[in-house]
Amino acid sequence: MAAAQAQIQSSPRRPTQVFEDRGQRLWRWLTFSPALAMMLALSVLPIANLFLTSFQNITWADGQQVRTWVGLTHYQALFSDSLFGAGISNTLIFAFGAVAGQMVLGFAMALLCTKIVRGRVLYRAIFILPILIPGIVIGAIWKLMLNFDFGLVNKALGLVGILPHDWLGSPETALFSVIVVDIWHWTPFCFLLFLAGLESLPQDVFEAARMDGAGAWQELIYVTLPLMIPTIVVTFAFRLVLAFKVFDEVYLLTSGGPGTSTEVISFTLYQRFFTEDKAGYGSAMSVTVIFLVSLLLVVALSARRRTGATS
Structure with missing residues (x-):
């Protein structure tokens, strides 16, 4: 019985089975992609923008936003706040x-x-x-x-x-x-x-x-x-x-x-x-x-x- 199971596990997969597995993986990614895109848009991108803004100083001139790079200045100021x-x-x-x-x-x-x-x-x-x-x-x-x-x-x-x-x-x-x-x-x-x-x-x-x-x-x-x-x-x-x-x-x-x-x-x-x-x-x-x-x-x-x- 064990030898038969080992032979089944070691036998190569048929080409049709390989294509079916690839199709299932592709279908899973396609169905998952809308939720993934929504998660990126609502969580990852805002956090990335927040991280980027933390290295900048934002001012306003003529109704326009002006961003100036200040490096780690804001993080250093936290220790004295x-x-x-x-x-x-x-x-x-x-x-x-x-x-x-x-x-x-x-x-x-x-x-x-x-x-x-x-x-x-x-x-x-x-x-x-x-x-x-x-x-x-x-x-x-x-x-x-x-x-x-x-x-x-x-x-x-x-x-x-x-x-x-x-x-x-x-x-x-x-x-x-x-x-x-x-x-x-x-x-x-x-x-x-x-x-x-x-x-x-x-x-x-x-x-x-x-x-x-x-x-x-x-x-x-x-x-x-x-x-x-x-x-x-x-x-x-x-x-x-x-x-x-x-x-x-x-x-x-x-x-x-x-x-x-x-x-x-x-x-x-x-x-x-x-x-x-x-x-x-x-x-x-x-x-x-x-x-x-x-x-x-x-x-x-x-x-x-x-x-x-x-x-």
């Missing part, structure tokens, strides 16, 4: 703080939802409600709730004898307040992914663990979490990339203030491009941010492959 440094540090604090809170709360909500027998659909609808609200409405809601004079948060704290606090106007609590708002907004995203992951886990493993006498805590630590590691890594990667792009919540709640306490990198880019009209310098800043986010994404996907290989 205090706003860029504050934006990077605040974005890192915001991203990891918000994503950590969303992951923990989302996983706990998903775990509890799997234990609910009655009213599961109702609980799911309530849990995902914040993600359905537009960003502008979320900014208005939380700006009213965190208001110093008549906000619901200070009113609730006043009931237990705590003095009111300017949550969005204080440098010590402004970034923390924005992180809380983002956790409230995006926890449903993590909840949905974790819920799908938990409901797809093999139940025979849990039944075997219960037969061995494992309690609820042991089942969570030694069975649920190891099986959920691939889903956790993917969710973390998605949310980390999205957290690095936060803009609307900062713009609506604090506008980067007070001072630079909530100056995130997206808001800094907005100022460079649209307020100061520094397209070349803003492009250099954008390329640097894209590189940092891509590096984090590569690390997360590498961790995903390692966990997938060991699980």
Whole structure:
């Protein structure tokens, strides 16, 4: 039997089969080319133009765009830009703080939802409600709730004898307040992914663990979490990339203030491009941010492959 299979594999292909294979490959390329062209037009070409602009200084004369090559000047200026440094540090604090809170709360909500027998659909609808609200409405809601004079948060704290606090106007609590708002907004995203992951886990493993006498805590630590590691890594990667792009919540709640306490990198880019009209310098800043986010994404996907290989 093995000799017959080896003879079949070693036998040369017929000419008609070669032409059929070439025709199939050509047909695949022809059907794939529109999607490839669209991807190049919508992603690769803009990024290439952004990279090219980062080495230029753009001015306007008589209504015409004038591009002047400046080399690495814009990249060198990044090291002395205090706003860029504050934006990077605040974005890192915001991203990891918000994503950590969303992951923990989302996983706990998903775990509890799997234990609910009655009213599961109702609980799911309530849990995902914040993600359905537009960003502008979320900014208005939380700006009213965190208001110093008549906000619901200070009113609730006043009931237990705590003095009111300017949550969005204080440098010590402004970034923390924005992180809380983002956790409230995006926890449903993590909840949905974790819920799908938990409901797809093999139940025979849990039944075997219960037969061995494992309690609820042991089942969570030694069975649920190891099986959920691939889903956790993917969710973390998605949310980390999205957290690095936060803009609307900062713009609506604090506008980067007070001072630079909530100056995130997206808001800094907005100022460079649209307020100061520094397209070349803003492009250099954008390329640097894209590189940092891509590096984090590569690390997360590498961790995903390692966990997938060991699980």
